[in-house]
Amino acid sequence: MELEGKSAVVVGMARSGVAAAEFLLGRGARVVAADRKPAAELPPEVTRLQEKGARLALGAHDAATFTAADLVVVSPGVPWDLPELVAARGAGVEVIAELELGFRCLTGTVAAITGTKGKSTTTAALGAMLKAAGQDVRVGGNIGQAVTGLVEGSTEKTVFVLEVSSFQLEGTEAFHPRVAVFLNLSPDHLDRHPSFDDYARAKARIFRNQTEDDWAVVNADDPGVIALAREGRGRPLPFHPLPSASPAPEGRGPAAFFAGNEARLRRDGAVEVLFPLSAVRLPGTHLAGDLLAAAAAARLLGAGPEAVERAVRAFTGVEHVLERVAEIGGVAFFNDSKATNVEAARKSIEAFPGPLLVVMGGRYKGGDFHDLAGVLATHGKAVLAIGEAQGRIAEALGSVLPVIACPSLAEAVDVAWAEAEPGDTVLLAPACSSFDMFEDYAARGRAFKAEVHRLELKELGAGG
Template sequence: GEIEFAWERWGGPVAAITGTNGKTTTTELTAAVLNGAGCRTVPAGNYGTAFSEVVLAGNPLDLVTLELSSFQLETIVDFRPEIAVWMNFAPDHLDRYPDVGAYLAAKLRIFENQTPDDFAVLNAAEIPEAALAARPVTFSAFGAEGADFAFEDGWILHRSERVLNFRECRLRGRHNAENAMAAMAVARCRGIDFEAMRETIRGYAAPPHRCQWVGEVGGVTFVNDSKATNLHALRSSLRGQEEPVVLIAGGKNKGLDFSELKSLAADTVTRAIAIGEIAEEICRAWHGAVPCETAATLDEAVAKAAAAAAPGQTVLFSPGTSSFDMFGGYEERGRRFAEAVARLG
């Protein structure tokens, strides 16, 4: 495979990041933090530039920061990242894999060739049940006990010491705090101190369509999280909100069970507007927990959500499934949401 081919020709250290959700933000932020602290790197792999193109360019680098999908990990042989990052895991890509176990096994290959000289940066709430040779570094924004990096009262902590006031950051939500923790953990594994990281993290804005602020109309904030194409991403987005939201969700019906989120939605959503093929199923799944109505188009959903939201509240567009029933991809879906919000004003 391409990752193995490039690895054989690179010969230097790699920080490799995988997970069902959060990979791209974490990869981009990790590269920014490392570069900001003087560790020369580029983000590559499943993120934009192929690993082999980085090697071919021959630029002087201290490390390559790779986002890796399960598909890319399927074909590795000797690939060994100095730092392997495990963001999270949830069932996905079951059109490619025969079952969840096969998908998990592909993801776990990121640790396969590591040694005790390497590091495994792990989400403490989702540590994989696998034999890990590398030294573990753990993080959690959701209260997992004993994590090296934790989140409390708006602060990121390292072994109980406050190291970053997350309220000062452009990133929002606990799930983004975890992305920041993972980036900080990688930097610490490279010997970088926290002071050298702070300015970069404070100024970093997430890539488009990932809990992206798109506007405020009538005192209501509109957030585009169109990249939430599965239930795990929707769960993370809802758990990351500071106050209950008006939610727009739905899209292609790919067999997801929204009832898994019924209890969470009851605590975090004041009203839901459901769209797409799965709209009726969402309303049935959340019946009795969340007032829910359907909308035939995204424009209609935005208008209904705006009418339902009180000043000071947030309308969150976090579909929880893919877009292909109505749009060409999550990017188009996110742009259409932003355009609909702009028309409100």
């Protein structure tokens, strides 16, 4: 992609936007870095872009800046129907996602992972498997580094393992993964997408440019995923995510599944063992399913079965995904701040036998909290409700178990500790976004861990 001398506007100065602006500057483009927030509310990396040659347009958007550009690059957090983007497209300006920009400029093979939940775990695990096989792997996208920050120095042997969200995919045109993994589909981000169908269609763009030479690793137990995959041309490799002792799926086509306490792959008429379930170090059966999908993709990308199993045995998960924080006085604390929707929270709660004290809430973004009633009736002891969604949570779940409204995350941790008994688990599973109280889910997860460690030090002091 020729960028030298082009006028480019990058809108949204979070992690991906800053990376895209730096990338464009490095390729000789004339860059305008735009954000509605003033400089005081943005990270220092933004003001440093000016020192590197970018013009800053902060505090408000000017449509004329967008319509006069050769290219507009959009960060994932920026709505695709932003009036200035609509005006730019109407003026014939090419408007693309940061993911698309990175893809057009990289060299190598792309594996992309999407889904409503499990993306980060699957992405990190696939990266670890390919690394264990000795491949040149670059992991990023919606986690870690932005794609444009991974491009430099890539070769034909480089494999990009990218977590991709609906926000990123909706701004793609040429994006073409050699292996596309679609984990699951349930309502999410309905505060951003007009409808569930719009959300699903954005996700389905992962298949858009695949050919018969590519692979689509898809959840065989999710009808929505299967229906979207059928519209693509990639070769399907269905995976059955639930561990069981059932026999292999019928037929002779490719499939990944659990049988006999092992993860197995059937391909070219032969069945091989990917890893024993005893090698999995993560809580929750749904995370074993994520590892199964990652292992199938790793084999398609050339990793040997020994490397796959070795990586599974060493893999302890990713930060903010069922992350064990501490055990205090016989009470375990787990951080699942990435459980930002109702379905993800349900899976998180199901990972523990109980009794559970669940810290839940934040900014509501769709879904039905009533869907958690059954699993909380079985596993829950209390819900500590935080953030803007407190009222919705209490209305949906107050008849099932105690829902205690807490004005802050710190108070939620303190109340959970006061209510807990040895053998209980305190779980942060918000089922909401973090933007009413925190910069993002990671900041929320870090805050939770800090409060738990504060409590841990307090209890150590009391005991000493």
